[in-house]
Amino acid sequence: MTAGSTFAEDVRPPGPVVSEQLLLALDGFEGPIDLLLTLARDQKVDLTHISILQLANQYLDFVAAARRVRIELAADYLVMAAWLAYLKSRLLLPEPEDVGDEPGGAELASALAFQLQRLEAMREAGARLLALPQLGRDVFARGAPEGLEAEQTTVFDVTFYDVLKAYGEHKRREETSTLTIQPLDLYSLEDALSRLSHILGSLPDWVTLSSFLPDRSDNLLRGRSALAATFAATLELVKAGQVELRQDGAFAPIWLRRAAPREGAAPSDCEGAA
Amino acid sequence: MIDHGTTEVHAERAQHLRLLEALLFASAEPLDEATLGARLGQGADVRALLVELADRYAGRGVVLVRVGKRWAFRTAPDLAPRLRPREEVSRKLSRAAIETLAIIAYHQPVSRGEIEGIRGVATSKGTLDLLMEQNWIKPGRRREVPGRPLTWITTDHFLDHFGLNSLRDLPGVADLRAAGMLDPRPMLDLPQAGGGKDGEGAS
Amino acid sequence: MIDHGTTEVHAERAQHLRLLEALLFASAEPLDEATLGARLGQGADVRALLVELADRYAGRGVVLVRVGKRWAFRTAPDLAPRLRPREEVSRKLSRAAIETLAIIAYHQPVSRGEIEGIRGVATSKGTLDLLMEQNWIKPGRRREVPGRPLTWITTDHFLDHFGLNSLRDLPGVADLRAAGMLDPRPMLDLPQAGGGKDGEGAS
Numbered sequence: 241m242t243a244g245s246t247f248a249e250d251v252r253p254p255g256p257v258v259s260e261q262l263l264l265a266l267d268g269f270e271g272p273i274d275l276l277l278t279l280a281r282d283q284k285v286d287l288t289h290i291s292i293l294q295l296a297n298q299y300l301d302f303v304a305a306a307r308r309v310r311i312e313l314a315a316d317y318l319v320m321a322a323w324l325a326y327l328k329s330r331l332l333l334p335e336p337e338d339v340g341d342e343p344g345g346a347e348l349a350s351a352l353a354f355q356l357q358r359l360e361a362m363r364e365a366g367a368r369l370l371a372l373p374q375l376g377r378d379v380f381a382r383g384a385p386e387g388l389e390a391e392q393t394t395v396f397d398v399t400f401y402d403v404l405k406a407y408g409e410h411k412r413r414e415e416t417s418t419l420t421i422q423p424l425d426l427y428s429l430e431d432a433l434s435r436l437s438h439i440l441g442s443l444p445d446w447v448t449l450s451s452f453l454p455d456r457s458d459n460l461l462r463g464r465s466a467l468a469a470t471f472a473a474t475l476e477l478v479k480a481g482q483v484e485l486r487q488d489g490a491f492a493p494i495w496l497r498r499a500a501p502r503e504g505a506a507p508s509d510c511e512g513a514a
Numbered sequence: 515m516i517d518h519g520t521t522e523v524h525a526e527r528a529q530h531l532r533l534l535e536a537l538l539f540a541s542a543e544p545l546d547e548a549t550l551g552a553r554l555g556q557g558a559d560v561r562a563l564l565v566e567l568a569d570r571y572a573g574r575g576v577v578l579v580r581v582g583k584r585w586a587f588r589t590a591p592d593l594a595p596r597l598r599p600r601e602e603v604s605r606k607l608s609r610a611a612i613e614t615l616a617i618i619a620y621h622q623p624v625s626r627g628e629i630e631g632i633r634g635v636a637t638s639k640g641t642l643d644l645l646m647e648q649n650w651i652k653p654g655r656r657r658e659v660p661g662r663p664l665t666w667i668t669t670d671h672f673l674d675h676f677g678l679n680s681l682r683d684l685p686g687v688a689d690l691r692a693a694g695m696l697d698p699r700p701m702l703d704l705p706q707a708g709g710g711k712d713g714e715g716a717s
Numbered sequence: 718m719i720d721h722g723t724t725e726v727h728a729e730r731a732q733h734l735r736l737l738e739a740l741l742f743a744s745a746e747p748l749d750e751a752t753l754g755a756r757l758g759q760g761a762d763v764r765a766l767l768v769e770l771a772d773r774y775a776g777r778g779v780v781l782v783r784v785g786k787r788w789a790f791r792t793a794p795d796l797a798p799r800l801r802p803r804e805e806v807s808r809k810l811s812r813a814a815i816e817t818l819a820i821i822a823y824h825q826p827v828s829r830g831e832i833e834g835i836r837g838v839a840t841s842k843g844t845l846d847l848l849m850e851q852n853w854i855k856p857g858r859r860r861e862v863p864g865r866p867l868t869w870i871t872t873d874h875f876l877d878h879f880g881l882n883s884l885r886d887l888p889g890v891a892d893l894r895a896a897g898m899l900d901p902r903p904m905l906d907l908p909q910a911g912g913g914k915d916g917e918g919a920s
Contacts, residue, residue, distance in 0.1 A: 270813065270836070270838045271838040272837065273837025274837065274838070355837070357898065358898050361893055361898040362819045362820050362823065362898075364889075365889060366818060366819035368889060369818065369819055369822065369887070370810070370815060373794040373797055375877055375878045378797030378800075379792050380540035382540070382742055382743075382745070382790060383539065383542035383543070384541070384542050384586065385742070385744055386597065386742075387743060387744070390599045390601035391599070391601065392603045393600055393601070394602075395603065395604050396605055396606070397605065400676040402612050403612060403616045404693075404695060405695055406616040407616035407620055407690065408693075408695030409695075410616065410633065411687060411690065532776075532793065533778055533799055535777060536779055536796045537778075537800065539778070539779045539790070574735055575742070576738050589739040589743050593735065593739045596736055596740075
């Protein structure tokens with residue numbers, strides 16, 4: 241920065257003095273390049289013939305003036321000022337011999353000139369682009385396009401079976417909705433016990449268990465439950481010592497008789513458990 | 515002198531036609547003659563211009579039509595199938611709709627109230643609409659009871675669609691039962707007397 | 718015999734033209750030749766038909782224009798002052814947005830870093846967003862350099878919006894190219910507003 245002010249004092253810029261207007265417009269600039277481009281336009285020459293040295297001076301003056309008026313100045317402007325001061329020194333001093341890869345002052349200057357020209361060119365291009373007839377502003381598309389989408393017709397996938405099934409399900413629901421659960425007609429253990437005890441007194445000798453079964457052949461379920469209940473009842477009676485049981489082989493008929501009041505001969509004693 | 519004048523008139527008329535064309539093309543709504551006249555400016559015979567423009571487009575892929583008192587470009591009606599090809603989308607019918615259809619088929623003529631009574635749930639209007647849209651049901655006579663409710667019956671298209679010759683061919687409840695369509699879901703296969711699985715047909 | 722044949726060919730061509738006209742009228746968006754070809758059916762020389770149709774509409778109030786590889790009917794640009802709605806509420810684009818759009822249009826594909834290099838300032842977040850919202854730009858390929866920066870390119874809608882047949886029709890593009898203004902010249906590492914933290918531009 242010191243370099244900038246030093247230069248500003250040493251070499252009076254040939255360009256116009258920094259205008260107050262420009263200072264006031266500082267906030268409107270989009271950064272240092274934008275400002276440089278505006279300053280360059282002040283040279284009122286074709287950008288291809290711009291004097292970068294003069295431009296650097298203008299910029300440095302501007303920054304110096306800006307810092308006198310307003311203390312705060314975005315860092316970018318100061319960085320650019322430093323860079324331009326450097327560029328200026330490279331332009332004014334003879335090129336050193338030993339720079340190697342580093343670009344020379346003239347190269348840097350032309351690169352900066354190109355950058356400015358290109359930005360200017362893009363600004364002009366943007367303006368020309370926006371001057372073209374625009375759709376919806378100057379040129380219009382069809383206001384009420386019919387559209388090209390296929391017209392969709394819905395086809396319901398229902399078979400006759402679906403209809404019948406729906407009706408069947410409906411009927412069934414109707415039926416089940418009035419269904420009362422009927423008690424199962426089963427022959428109970430109590431029934432069997434009372435029946436057995438009742439008949440038992442009149443038994444002289446061995447009788448098959450099946451002959452005790454109530455005659456309910458019309459109802460298979462009741463018949464089976466009677467068999468099971470009667471068998472369970474005989475076991476109960478055996479346990480109570482009132483009945484003797486005998487079976488002569490697997491799946492053979494089961495025999496029973498009233499138990500003799502404590503006599504030894506009971507060949508079925510062990511078989512009774514079978 | 516006269517030639518010059520006619521050329522000018524000609525050019526103006528052509529320009530009017532161009533503007534008319536562009537205005538009608540760009541508008542989202544049909545435009546009436548007053549609006550068009552205001553846009554064309556004084557001295558334009560809008561009606562005559564419109565007729566001329568319509569003539570130019572006659573027989574083309576796009577035609578100028580009058581909609582009420584307004585004008586609009588439309589694609590030619592005969593091209594509609596080529597512009598918007600029909601596409602069939604297959605969808606499942608809701609259970610409620612199928613059941614409603616079945617009940618109408620079996621109980622017809624049946625009023626909406628009766629359908630609801632049979633189904634035990636309210637029937638949405640959309641369901642009957644949908645079935646009518648498919649041309650499966652149609653309104654029958656009004657029932658001569660208070661409120662004179664409309665009844666619903668099935669259409670010939672219903673018979674056609676489901677491949678029935680007549681409503682008499684609709685399987686009866688007994689047939690449905692025999693076909694197992696009334697079977698409760700197998701729960702406990704209790705051995706009933708005569709335990710044969712096919713004993714139900716007798717009932 | 719021959720006469721009959723030619724008449725038939727003639728009639729088919731006329732019908733193709735009608736359909737083409739209707740398709741383009743009916744569509745809200747420009748249509749590409751493949752789509753049109755599919756609609757016309759096999760054997761239709763879509764390109765030739767389009768050229769004929771465009772010829773017929775030349776000089777009229779509505780014209781057939783080519784937008785990139787697609788075609789659309791649009792009102793004639795010269796009628797703009799007569800068609801433009803009175804109260805123009807077109808949103809003003811910011812200078813940054815216009816510049817960015819121009820850079821993308823003329824330099825595409827171009828990375829954000831490159832845009833910033835050209836403009837000398839960081840691109841505010843809203844700028845690319847806004848341009849994308851207008852459907853004027855879209856992301857292109859990533860550049861195969863370190864960091865793989867995303868590039869930006871213009872859309873077909875950009876061409877449509879500005880009435881361009883192709884990017885070659887961008888105003889002054891040939892001159893700019895000839896003057897080297899569109900060269901992908903490596904950028905000078907000038908100090909940038911916004912601090913140039915991403916070195917994309919320098920690469």
